Amino acid sequence: MNPLNLFALNAQFASLWVDTQTVMTLRILGMAGLMPHASGENSRMVKEKGPAMAQAYKSATKAAMAGGRPDQIMTAAMAPVSKKVRANRKRLTK
Numbered sequence: 001m002n003p004l005n006l007f008a009l010n011a012q013f014a015s016l017w018v019d020t021q022t023v024m025t026l027r028i029l030g031m032a033g034l035m036p037h038a039s040g041e042n043s044r045m046v047k048e049k050g051p052a053m054a055q056a057y058k059s060a061t062k063a064a065m066a067g068g069r070p071d072q073i074m075t076a077a078m079a080p081v082s083k084k085v086r087a088n089r090k091r092l093t094k
Contacts, residue, residue, distance in 0.1 A: 001069055009071045012078055019085045026092040048084060055080035 027045060030037030038044075060077035068076065 001071055005069070005071045009074055012075060012082065016078055016082045016085060019082070019089045023085055023088045023092060026089075030092075048088075052081050052084045 026035065027037075027041065029035040030041060056077045056079075059080055060073050063073045063076035
């Protein structure tokens with residue numbers, strides 16, 4: 001594996017981590033009444049987890065079955081989750 005691939009994977013992890021912490025903070029502030037909070041946000045928070053994880057599993061399995069390197073498999077697994085978290089961050093920060 002090329003060291004740059006590992007660096008890119010770490011950057012993706014860091015980006016996902018920051019976005020996840022931001023979304024969690026915004027949702028907690030909304031539940032506490034310290035920020036505007038959409039009425040269906042709590043149920044949306046729970047309902048979106050299953051499909052995102054299923055898509056991550058599907059993408060990782062597909063990459064593994066195609067003979068992907070570990071970094072390619074992890075990137076494939078993170079892509080659907082990162083997309084969902086990024087969309088949540090953008091929606092919650094409007």
